[in-house]
Amino acid sequence: MGKLEGKVAFITGAARGQGRSHAIRLAQEGADIIAVDICAQVESVPYPMATPDDLEHTVKAVEATGRRIVTRQVDVRDVSALRQAFEEGTAELGPVDIVLANAGIGPGGAAADEQQWDDVISVNLTGVWNTGRVAIPSMIERGQGGAIVLTSSAGGLIGVGIAASGFLGYTAAKHGVVGLMRSWANYLAPHNIRVNSIAPTTVRTPMANNGDVASIIAHAPELARGLTNALPVEAVDPVDISNAILYLVSDDGRYVTGTVLPVDAGQVNLR
DSSP states (O other): OOTTTTOEEEEESOSSHHHHHHHHHHHHTTOEEEEEEOOSOOTTOOSOOOOHHHHHHHHHHHHTTTOOEEEEEOOTTOHHHHHHHHHHHHHHHOOOOEEEEOOOOOOOOSSOHHHHHHHHHIIIIIHHHHHHHHHHHHHHHHTSOEEEEEEOOGGGTSOOOOOOHHHHHHHHHHHHHHHHHHHHHHHHGGGTEEEEEEEESSBSSGGGGGGOHHHHHHHOGGGTTTTOOSSSOSOBOHHHHHHHHHHHHSGGGTTOOSOEEEESTTTGGGO
16 A cells, blocks of 8 residues: 555646656555646746646556546646645545645746746746645545645755746745745645745756756856755656655655655755
8 A cells, every 4th residue: 555545636747847756656655636737938938838638647657557637728827727736626526635736837038037036936936826726625625634735845955046036936936835835834734735946957858858957058158056956966867756746745744744854965055
């Protein structure tokens, strides 16, 4: 029996990258999955975003573990659509025990300053808030506790000295996620709902050029210091983040709440 047998997890940004990895890892431990992703391009994002085919890949990977999955193409900025997806998923799979607010976009660079800022804040911070406010009321009403993990970043613990609006917005949003997590952790503790945040370094996903830090730095030399890890690795794998999340949402972490867990190869310690 897996560590999450009989649980249901609601995961945003699940079509590929970290989100897909989280869905698979939790399914391997017995959880059924409600997976959402925009599966479309945000105008200010300079790299290709996930597609419906990517989300279907997640479906097949989860089903290969023997678990059930419900998917919807939803923009986390649209709280009404997100709520509908959540309600449809729980109607099919049952009440949610685990929430992973994982959806996020990179710092931008393909639009005017104001749009870069607005997009990254609205997806990476408002989208996390939307995810929580859609899921939390049902978790409280059910009275069975639960676990929520908000995806921040090593960039949510340090300030990279780059003045570009997209990077400033990204850093501000990821710091904001940590503050939101701490507030929710205090608010939800009496309901036995634990809330934590994960803070990865560069992860080998399409958003981070599949972990090719050298090419990122070649394009933007000012990022060299901000992307340097203490351990001799340029990037970690998505499953490294998934395994840390598994700890936080399972009984292994049953008394852990209100904390940020860095999976950063020592990046933050260099600052």
